[in-house]
Structures are given as C-alpha cells and as structure tokens.
Amino acid sequence: MKILVVNAGSSSLKYQLIDMTDEKVIAKGLCERIGIDGKISHKTFDGREYEAQIDMPDHTAAFKCVEKALISGDAKAIDSMDEIGAVGHRIVQGGAIFDHSVLVNEQVVNDIEGLADLAPLHNIAHVQGIRGCLECFGDKIPQVVVFDTSFHATMPETSYLFALPYEYYEKYKIRRYGFHGTSHRYVSARCLELLNMKKEGSKIITCHLGNGSSITAVKDGKCFDTSMGLTPLDGFMMGTRTGTLDPSVLTYIIEKEGLSAKELSDLCNKKSGVLGVSGVSSDNRDVEAAAAEGNERAKLALEMQRYQIRKFVGSYIAAMNGVDAIVFTGGIGENSAELRKSVCDNLAFMGVKIDDSINDTLRRGAEGVFSTEDSTVKVMVIPTNEELVIARDTKEIVENM
Ligand code: AMP
Numbered sequence: 001m002k003i004l005v006v007n008a009g010s011s012s013l014k015y016q017l018i019d020m021t022d023e024k025v026i027a028k029g030l031c032e033r034i035g036i037d038g039k040i041s042h043k044t045f046d047g048r049e050y051e052a053q054i055d056m057p058d059h060t061a062a063f064k065c066v067e068k069a070l071i072s073g074d075a076k077a078i079d080s081m082d083e084i085g086a087v088g089h090r091i092v093q094g095g096a097i098f099d100h101s102v103l104v105n106e107q108v109v110n111d112i113e114g115l116a117d118l119a120p121l122h123n124i125a126h127v128q129g130i131r132g133c134l135e136c137f138g139d140k141i142p143q144v145v146v147f148d149t150s151f152h153a154t155m156p157e158t159s160y161l162f163a164l165p166y167e168y169y170e171k172y173k174i175r176r177y178g179f180h181g182t183s184h185r186y187v188s189a190r191c192l193e194l195l196n197m198k199k200e201g202s203k204i205i206t207c208h209l210g211n212g213s214s215i216t217a218v219k220d221g222k223c224f225d226t227s228m229g230l231t232p233l234d235g236f237m238m239g240t241r242t243g244t245l246d247p248s249v250l251t252y253i254i255e256k257e258g259l260s261a262k263e264l265s266d267l268c269n270k271k272s273g274v275l276g277v278s279g280v281s282s283d284n285r286d287v288e289a290a291a292a293e294g295n296e297r298a299k300l301a302l303e304m305q306r307y308q309i310r311k312f313v314g315s316y317i318a319a320m321n322g323v324d325a326i327v328f329t330g331g332i333g334e335n336s337a338e339l340r341k342s343v344c345d346n347l348a349f350m351g352v353k354i355d356d357s358i359n360d361t362l363r364r365g366a367e368g369v370f371s372t373e374d375s376t377v378k379v380m381v382i383p384t385n386e387e388l389v390i391a392r393d394t395k396e397i398v399e400n401m
Contacts, residue, residue: 001085001398002026002078003391004066004141008089008129010121011035013062017070017077017084018391025387027077029069031062038062042069050075059132067136086142087133088394090182090386091126092232093119094147096173101150101393103401104130104143112145118177118230142401144394151181154222159319162229176234178226180208182386184216187329190382192221194369195325203320205313208384209339210330211239211282215309217316225319227312233269236308237301239282242272243308277301284332306342313343317350325378326352334364334383344371344379351376 001021007014013031018024029042038056043049050069056062070077078084089104095115102108109130116123126145133143152160160176161169168174184206191197191204199221206216214235216226227235227243236243250264259267275282278301280290290298317323326347328340337359344354352375359370362381371379 001395002083003394004084004087005387005390005394006087006089006129006133008059008125008132010125010128013059013066013129013132015066016387016391018387020085020391020395023388023391027070027075029066031056031065034059034062038065040065040069042066042075044075044077048075059128060135061132063132063136081137081141084141086144086394086398087137088144088146088390089126089130089133090148090390091145092122092148092179093177094149094153095177096175098145098147099150099153101144101146101390101397103397104134104145108145118173119232142398144390144397146182146390146393148179148181149177151185152176152178152216152223152226155225159225174230176226176229178214178216178223179228179232180212180214180216181223181226182389183208183329183384184214184218184223184226186385186389187327187382188216188218188221190367191325191327191378191380194367194380194382195378197324202325203323204325204327205316205320205323206327206329207309207313207333207343208330209309209328209333209336212241213238213309213330213332215312215316217320219320225316236312237273237277237305239284240270240273240275242268242276274301274305277304284336288336306339309339310343310346313347317347323377325380328379328381329384331364334362334366334381337362340370340379340381347377352379354379 003018003020005016011034016028017026019026025045027044032039034056038054040054041051050073054065067081071080091112093115095118097111109127112123113127130143187206188204192202204218206218208214212232214226214228217224233241234244274287278287278298280287280298287298287301291302332339340359344352353372354370355372362368362370365383367382369378369380
C-alpha cells in the first residue's frame, strides 16, 4: 500500500508518498504560496525533480498540482492515483477529544475545526487541507488524521493541570496538551527498539530540539510529562518563542506598552527566544556563527538555550525518579554536538559519560549511541520521522476499516 502523508499549512502543503512495503519515500514535495500565486517543488527518490509556478487559489488546487506531479511528467512517481491507499494528515491540536489517530468523517473535521481556538493558525489550515483533499480526490481515497497531541494524552493530571482555579480547566479545558507528540512517540519507540528494552519500567527523556522545541519524559513507553503546554509557546526558549515566563511579565508589559492580546502573542511567539535575546537570528547556525565572531548577545542566547534545556532534562530525571536513556532529535538535537555535550556534561555527577569522538560524528541523518559503555545512562541521537508514524497509523486504520 502507498500512503500520501500531508502536512497542510495556511499557505503551504508538504507531502510525502511512502511505499509501505518497505517504508521508503517514493516522492516528496512542497506547494507554497497557496492563495497568493502558487509554486510546487517535487522530487522523486531517484533524484528526478519538477518545479513549477502554478496558480493555487486554494488547497484543492494545490492537491490537483500534487496529483499532476505524482502521475505525469518526467518526475512522476506512480501511474495513477488509484495506487494510493490512503492520505494521512498531520494535525497539530487534538485537544482532549483525540487521544489516537482516526479515520476522517464530517464529525471529525468539525471537531478539529472546533479546536481551532487552541491552535488557530494550524487547525484551520489542516481543515482546509482535509476539505481540499476531499474535493480533489472525492471519497475514493480514505483520509486519516494523526494528532501531535495524542501521544501526550497519557499524562497524569499532576502533569497536565495548571495551578489556576479548577473551573478554568472545567469551563475552557485549559491544560497542558503538549506538541511534537508524533516525534516524541517515534524516537522513544525507536530508542526502546535500539536498546532492546521493554516499555514496562523504562524511563526515557526525548529532546526534540529544532526551531520549535520540546522535551518529554516517557515512562513505561507513555508520555508522563512534556514541556509544551496549552500551546507550543510553553517550555524553554526556542528560535522565536519565549518558553515559560513568569506570567506577571506579561501583565507588566501590557501596562508599560499597552499591547493588545494579539501584539503580546506576536511578541512572545515571533520576536523572542534565540532571536529576541541575540538580536541576530532565530536560526542556531547564524547565532553560532555570530558567537564565533565574538557577538556577546549571540553567546548569551546560546548559553541561555543550553541552560534551559539542562534544567528541563534535570527536572524530568527527578520527576521520573531516574532515567535510562536520553535521546536528541530535531535540527539542533541531530546536528549540534556542542549542545548535546553541554547537556550531558552536567549529568556527569550521576554517571553519564559521553564519547566525544562519537558525539562529534553524529550529524543530520545519523543515528547512534554516543554514551560510553560504562555510562549509567544511554545517550543517543535518533533522527525523527514523523511522516513514517503518520503513514503507519494511516495504514493500520485503513486496513481495519
Ligand atoms: P528543525 O526545526 O528541526 O528543522 O531545526 C531547525 C534548527 O536546526 C535551526 O535552528 C537550525 O539552525 C538548526 N540546525 C540545523 N543544522 C544545524 C547544524 N549543523 N548545527 C547547528 N544547528 C543546526
């Protein structure tokens, strides 16, 4: 069976076509500037490429372009859309409704739309993606939705409740939901597989460190706690996001600068984090380059980022009363040997030891353990693969229809 994995944004649509017989990507691509003008970039596994500027007024038009790229021209990947067994969509917010992946029907689409308050940018775009897919392919290709939040549905109340009056949880469902769940699920499961460990009794900390970042405590193979909260703003500092703040900072800024809720949200989501502190960029590579040239604020931003990551890892070791393995993933986690080292060095007191020569060789795409044989905790890099999780869930659901 071939599965088309889709990640629909408000003006973009990322896709991968995966052949589930060997779980290999046959083709992938990106539609951009949907609703503005439109551009598609498409590539097959054997390196054939297709790029075009095509008018894409909406997501339906974008799916038509994807269909054309997949079945015709020099970079075609399949002969007909009939070869595609199902479409799997990534959905950011499943709220308290979806604790597992499900087949799409009208009720499911309405529920995802109804959760838009909790992820306005993402969920509305996902619904546009689902509807566009339905309009383009009709109901002959089943659609499945896989939620970033559902891996975190196993958190106990003590992890997911905020210390607000309880009625805010009852009335508005204000709680920690967590994000990047598909990534944390993939790397924690892969960690157990690589270390030949059973879920029961295992304690793993997964660090998804990219432009958006989160850390999860995974106990018995299930999420026990995670750093992102009601929205993906919580946790530690990211490319442009603040992470956790003293809430009074926000009321103080409102008083001083008279910001609206939207302006405050933009400040915390888009202008803060590594970008806000360094004044250089939200991209770690740019900030590392500036720090190497002596930029003091760039150095400070990187130090703060490492310090906050160390604090989260440490707190989850205490929360789980131990840890068997720490996993790094995401653009920064997979590539920055310096950051990984700085987190692990502060755990030397509890017997964590890393092999610098292995750590230094692990870069994007490489999977491996870089702790020493006698380290009390295994430390590793596992490149994440959210698309594969979506494809696997989609296949399983469709096969059981
Ligand atoms: P992601 O959101 O997972 O694509 O990760 C993006 C982040 O990974 C950006 O901050 C990049 O600067 C960072 N990144 C990518 N490659 C490297 C690298 N070789 N060294 C350090 N950071 C990197």
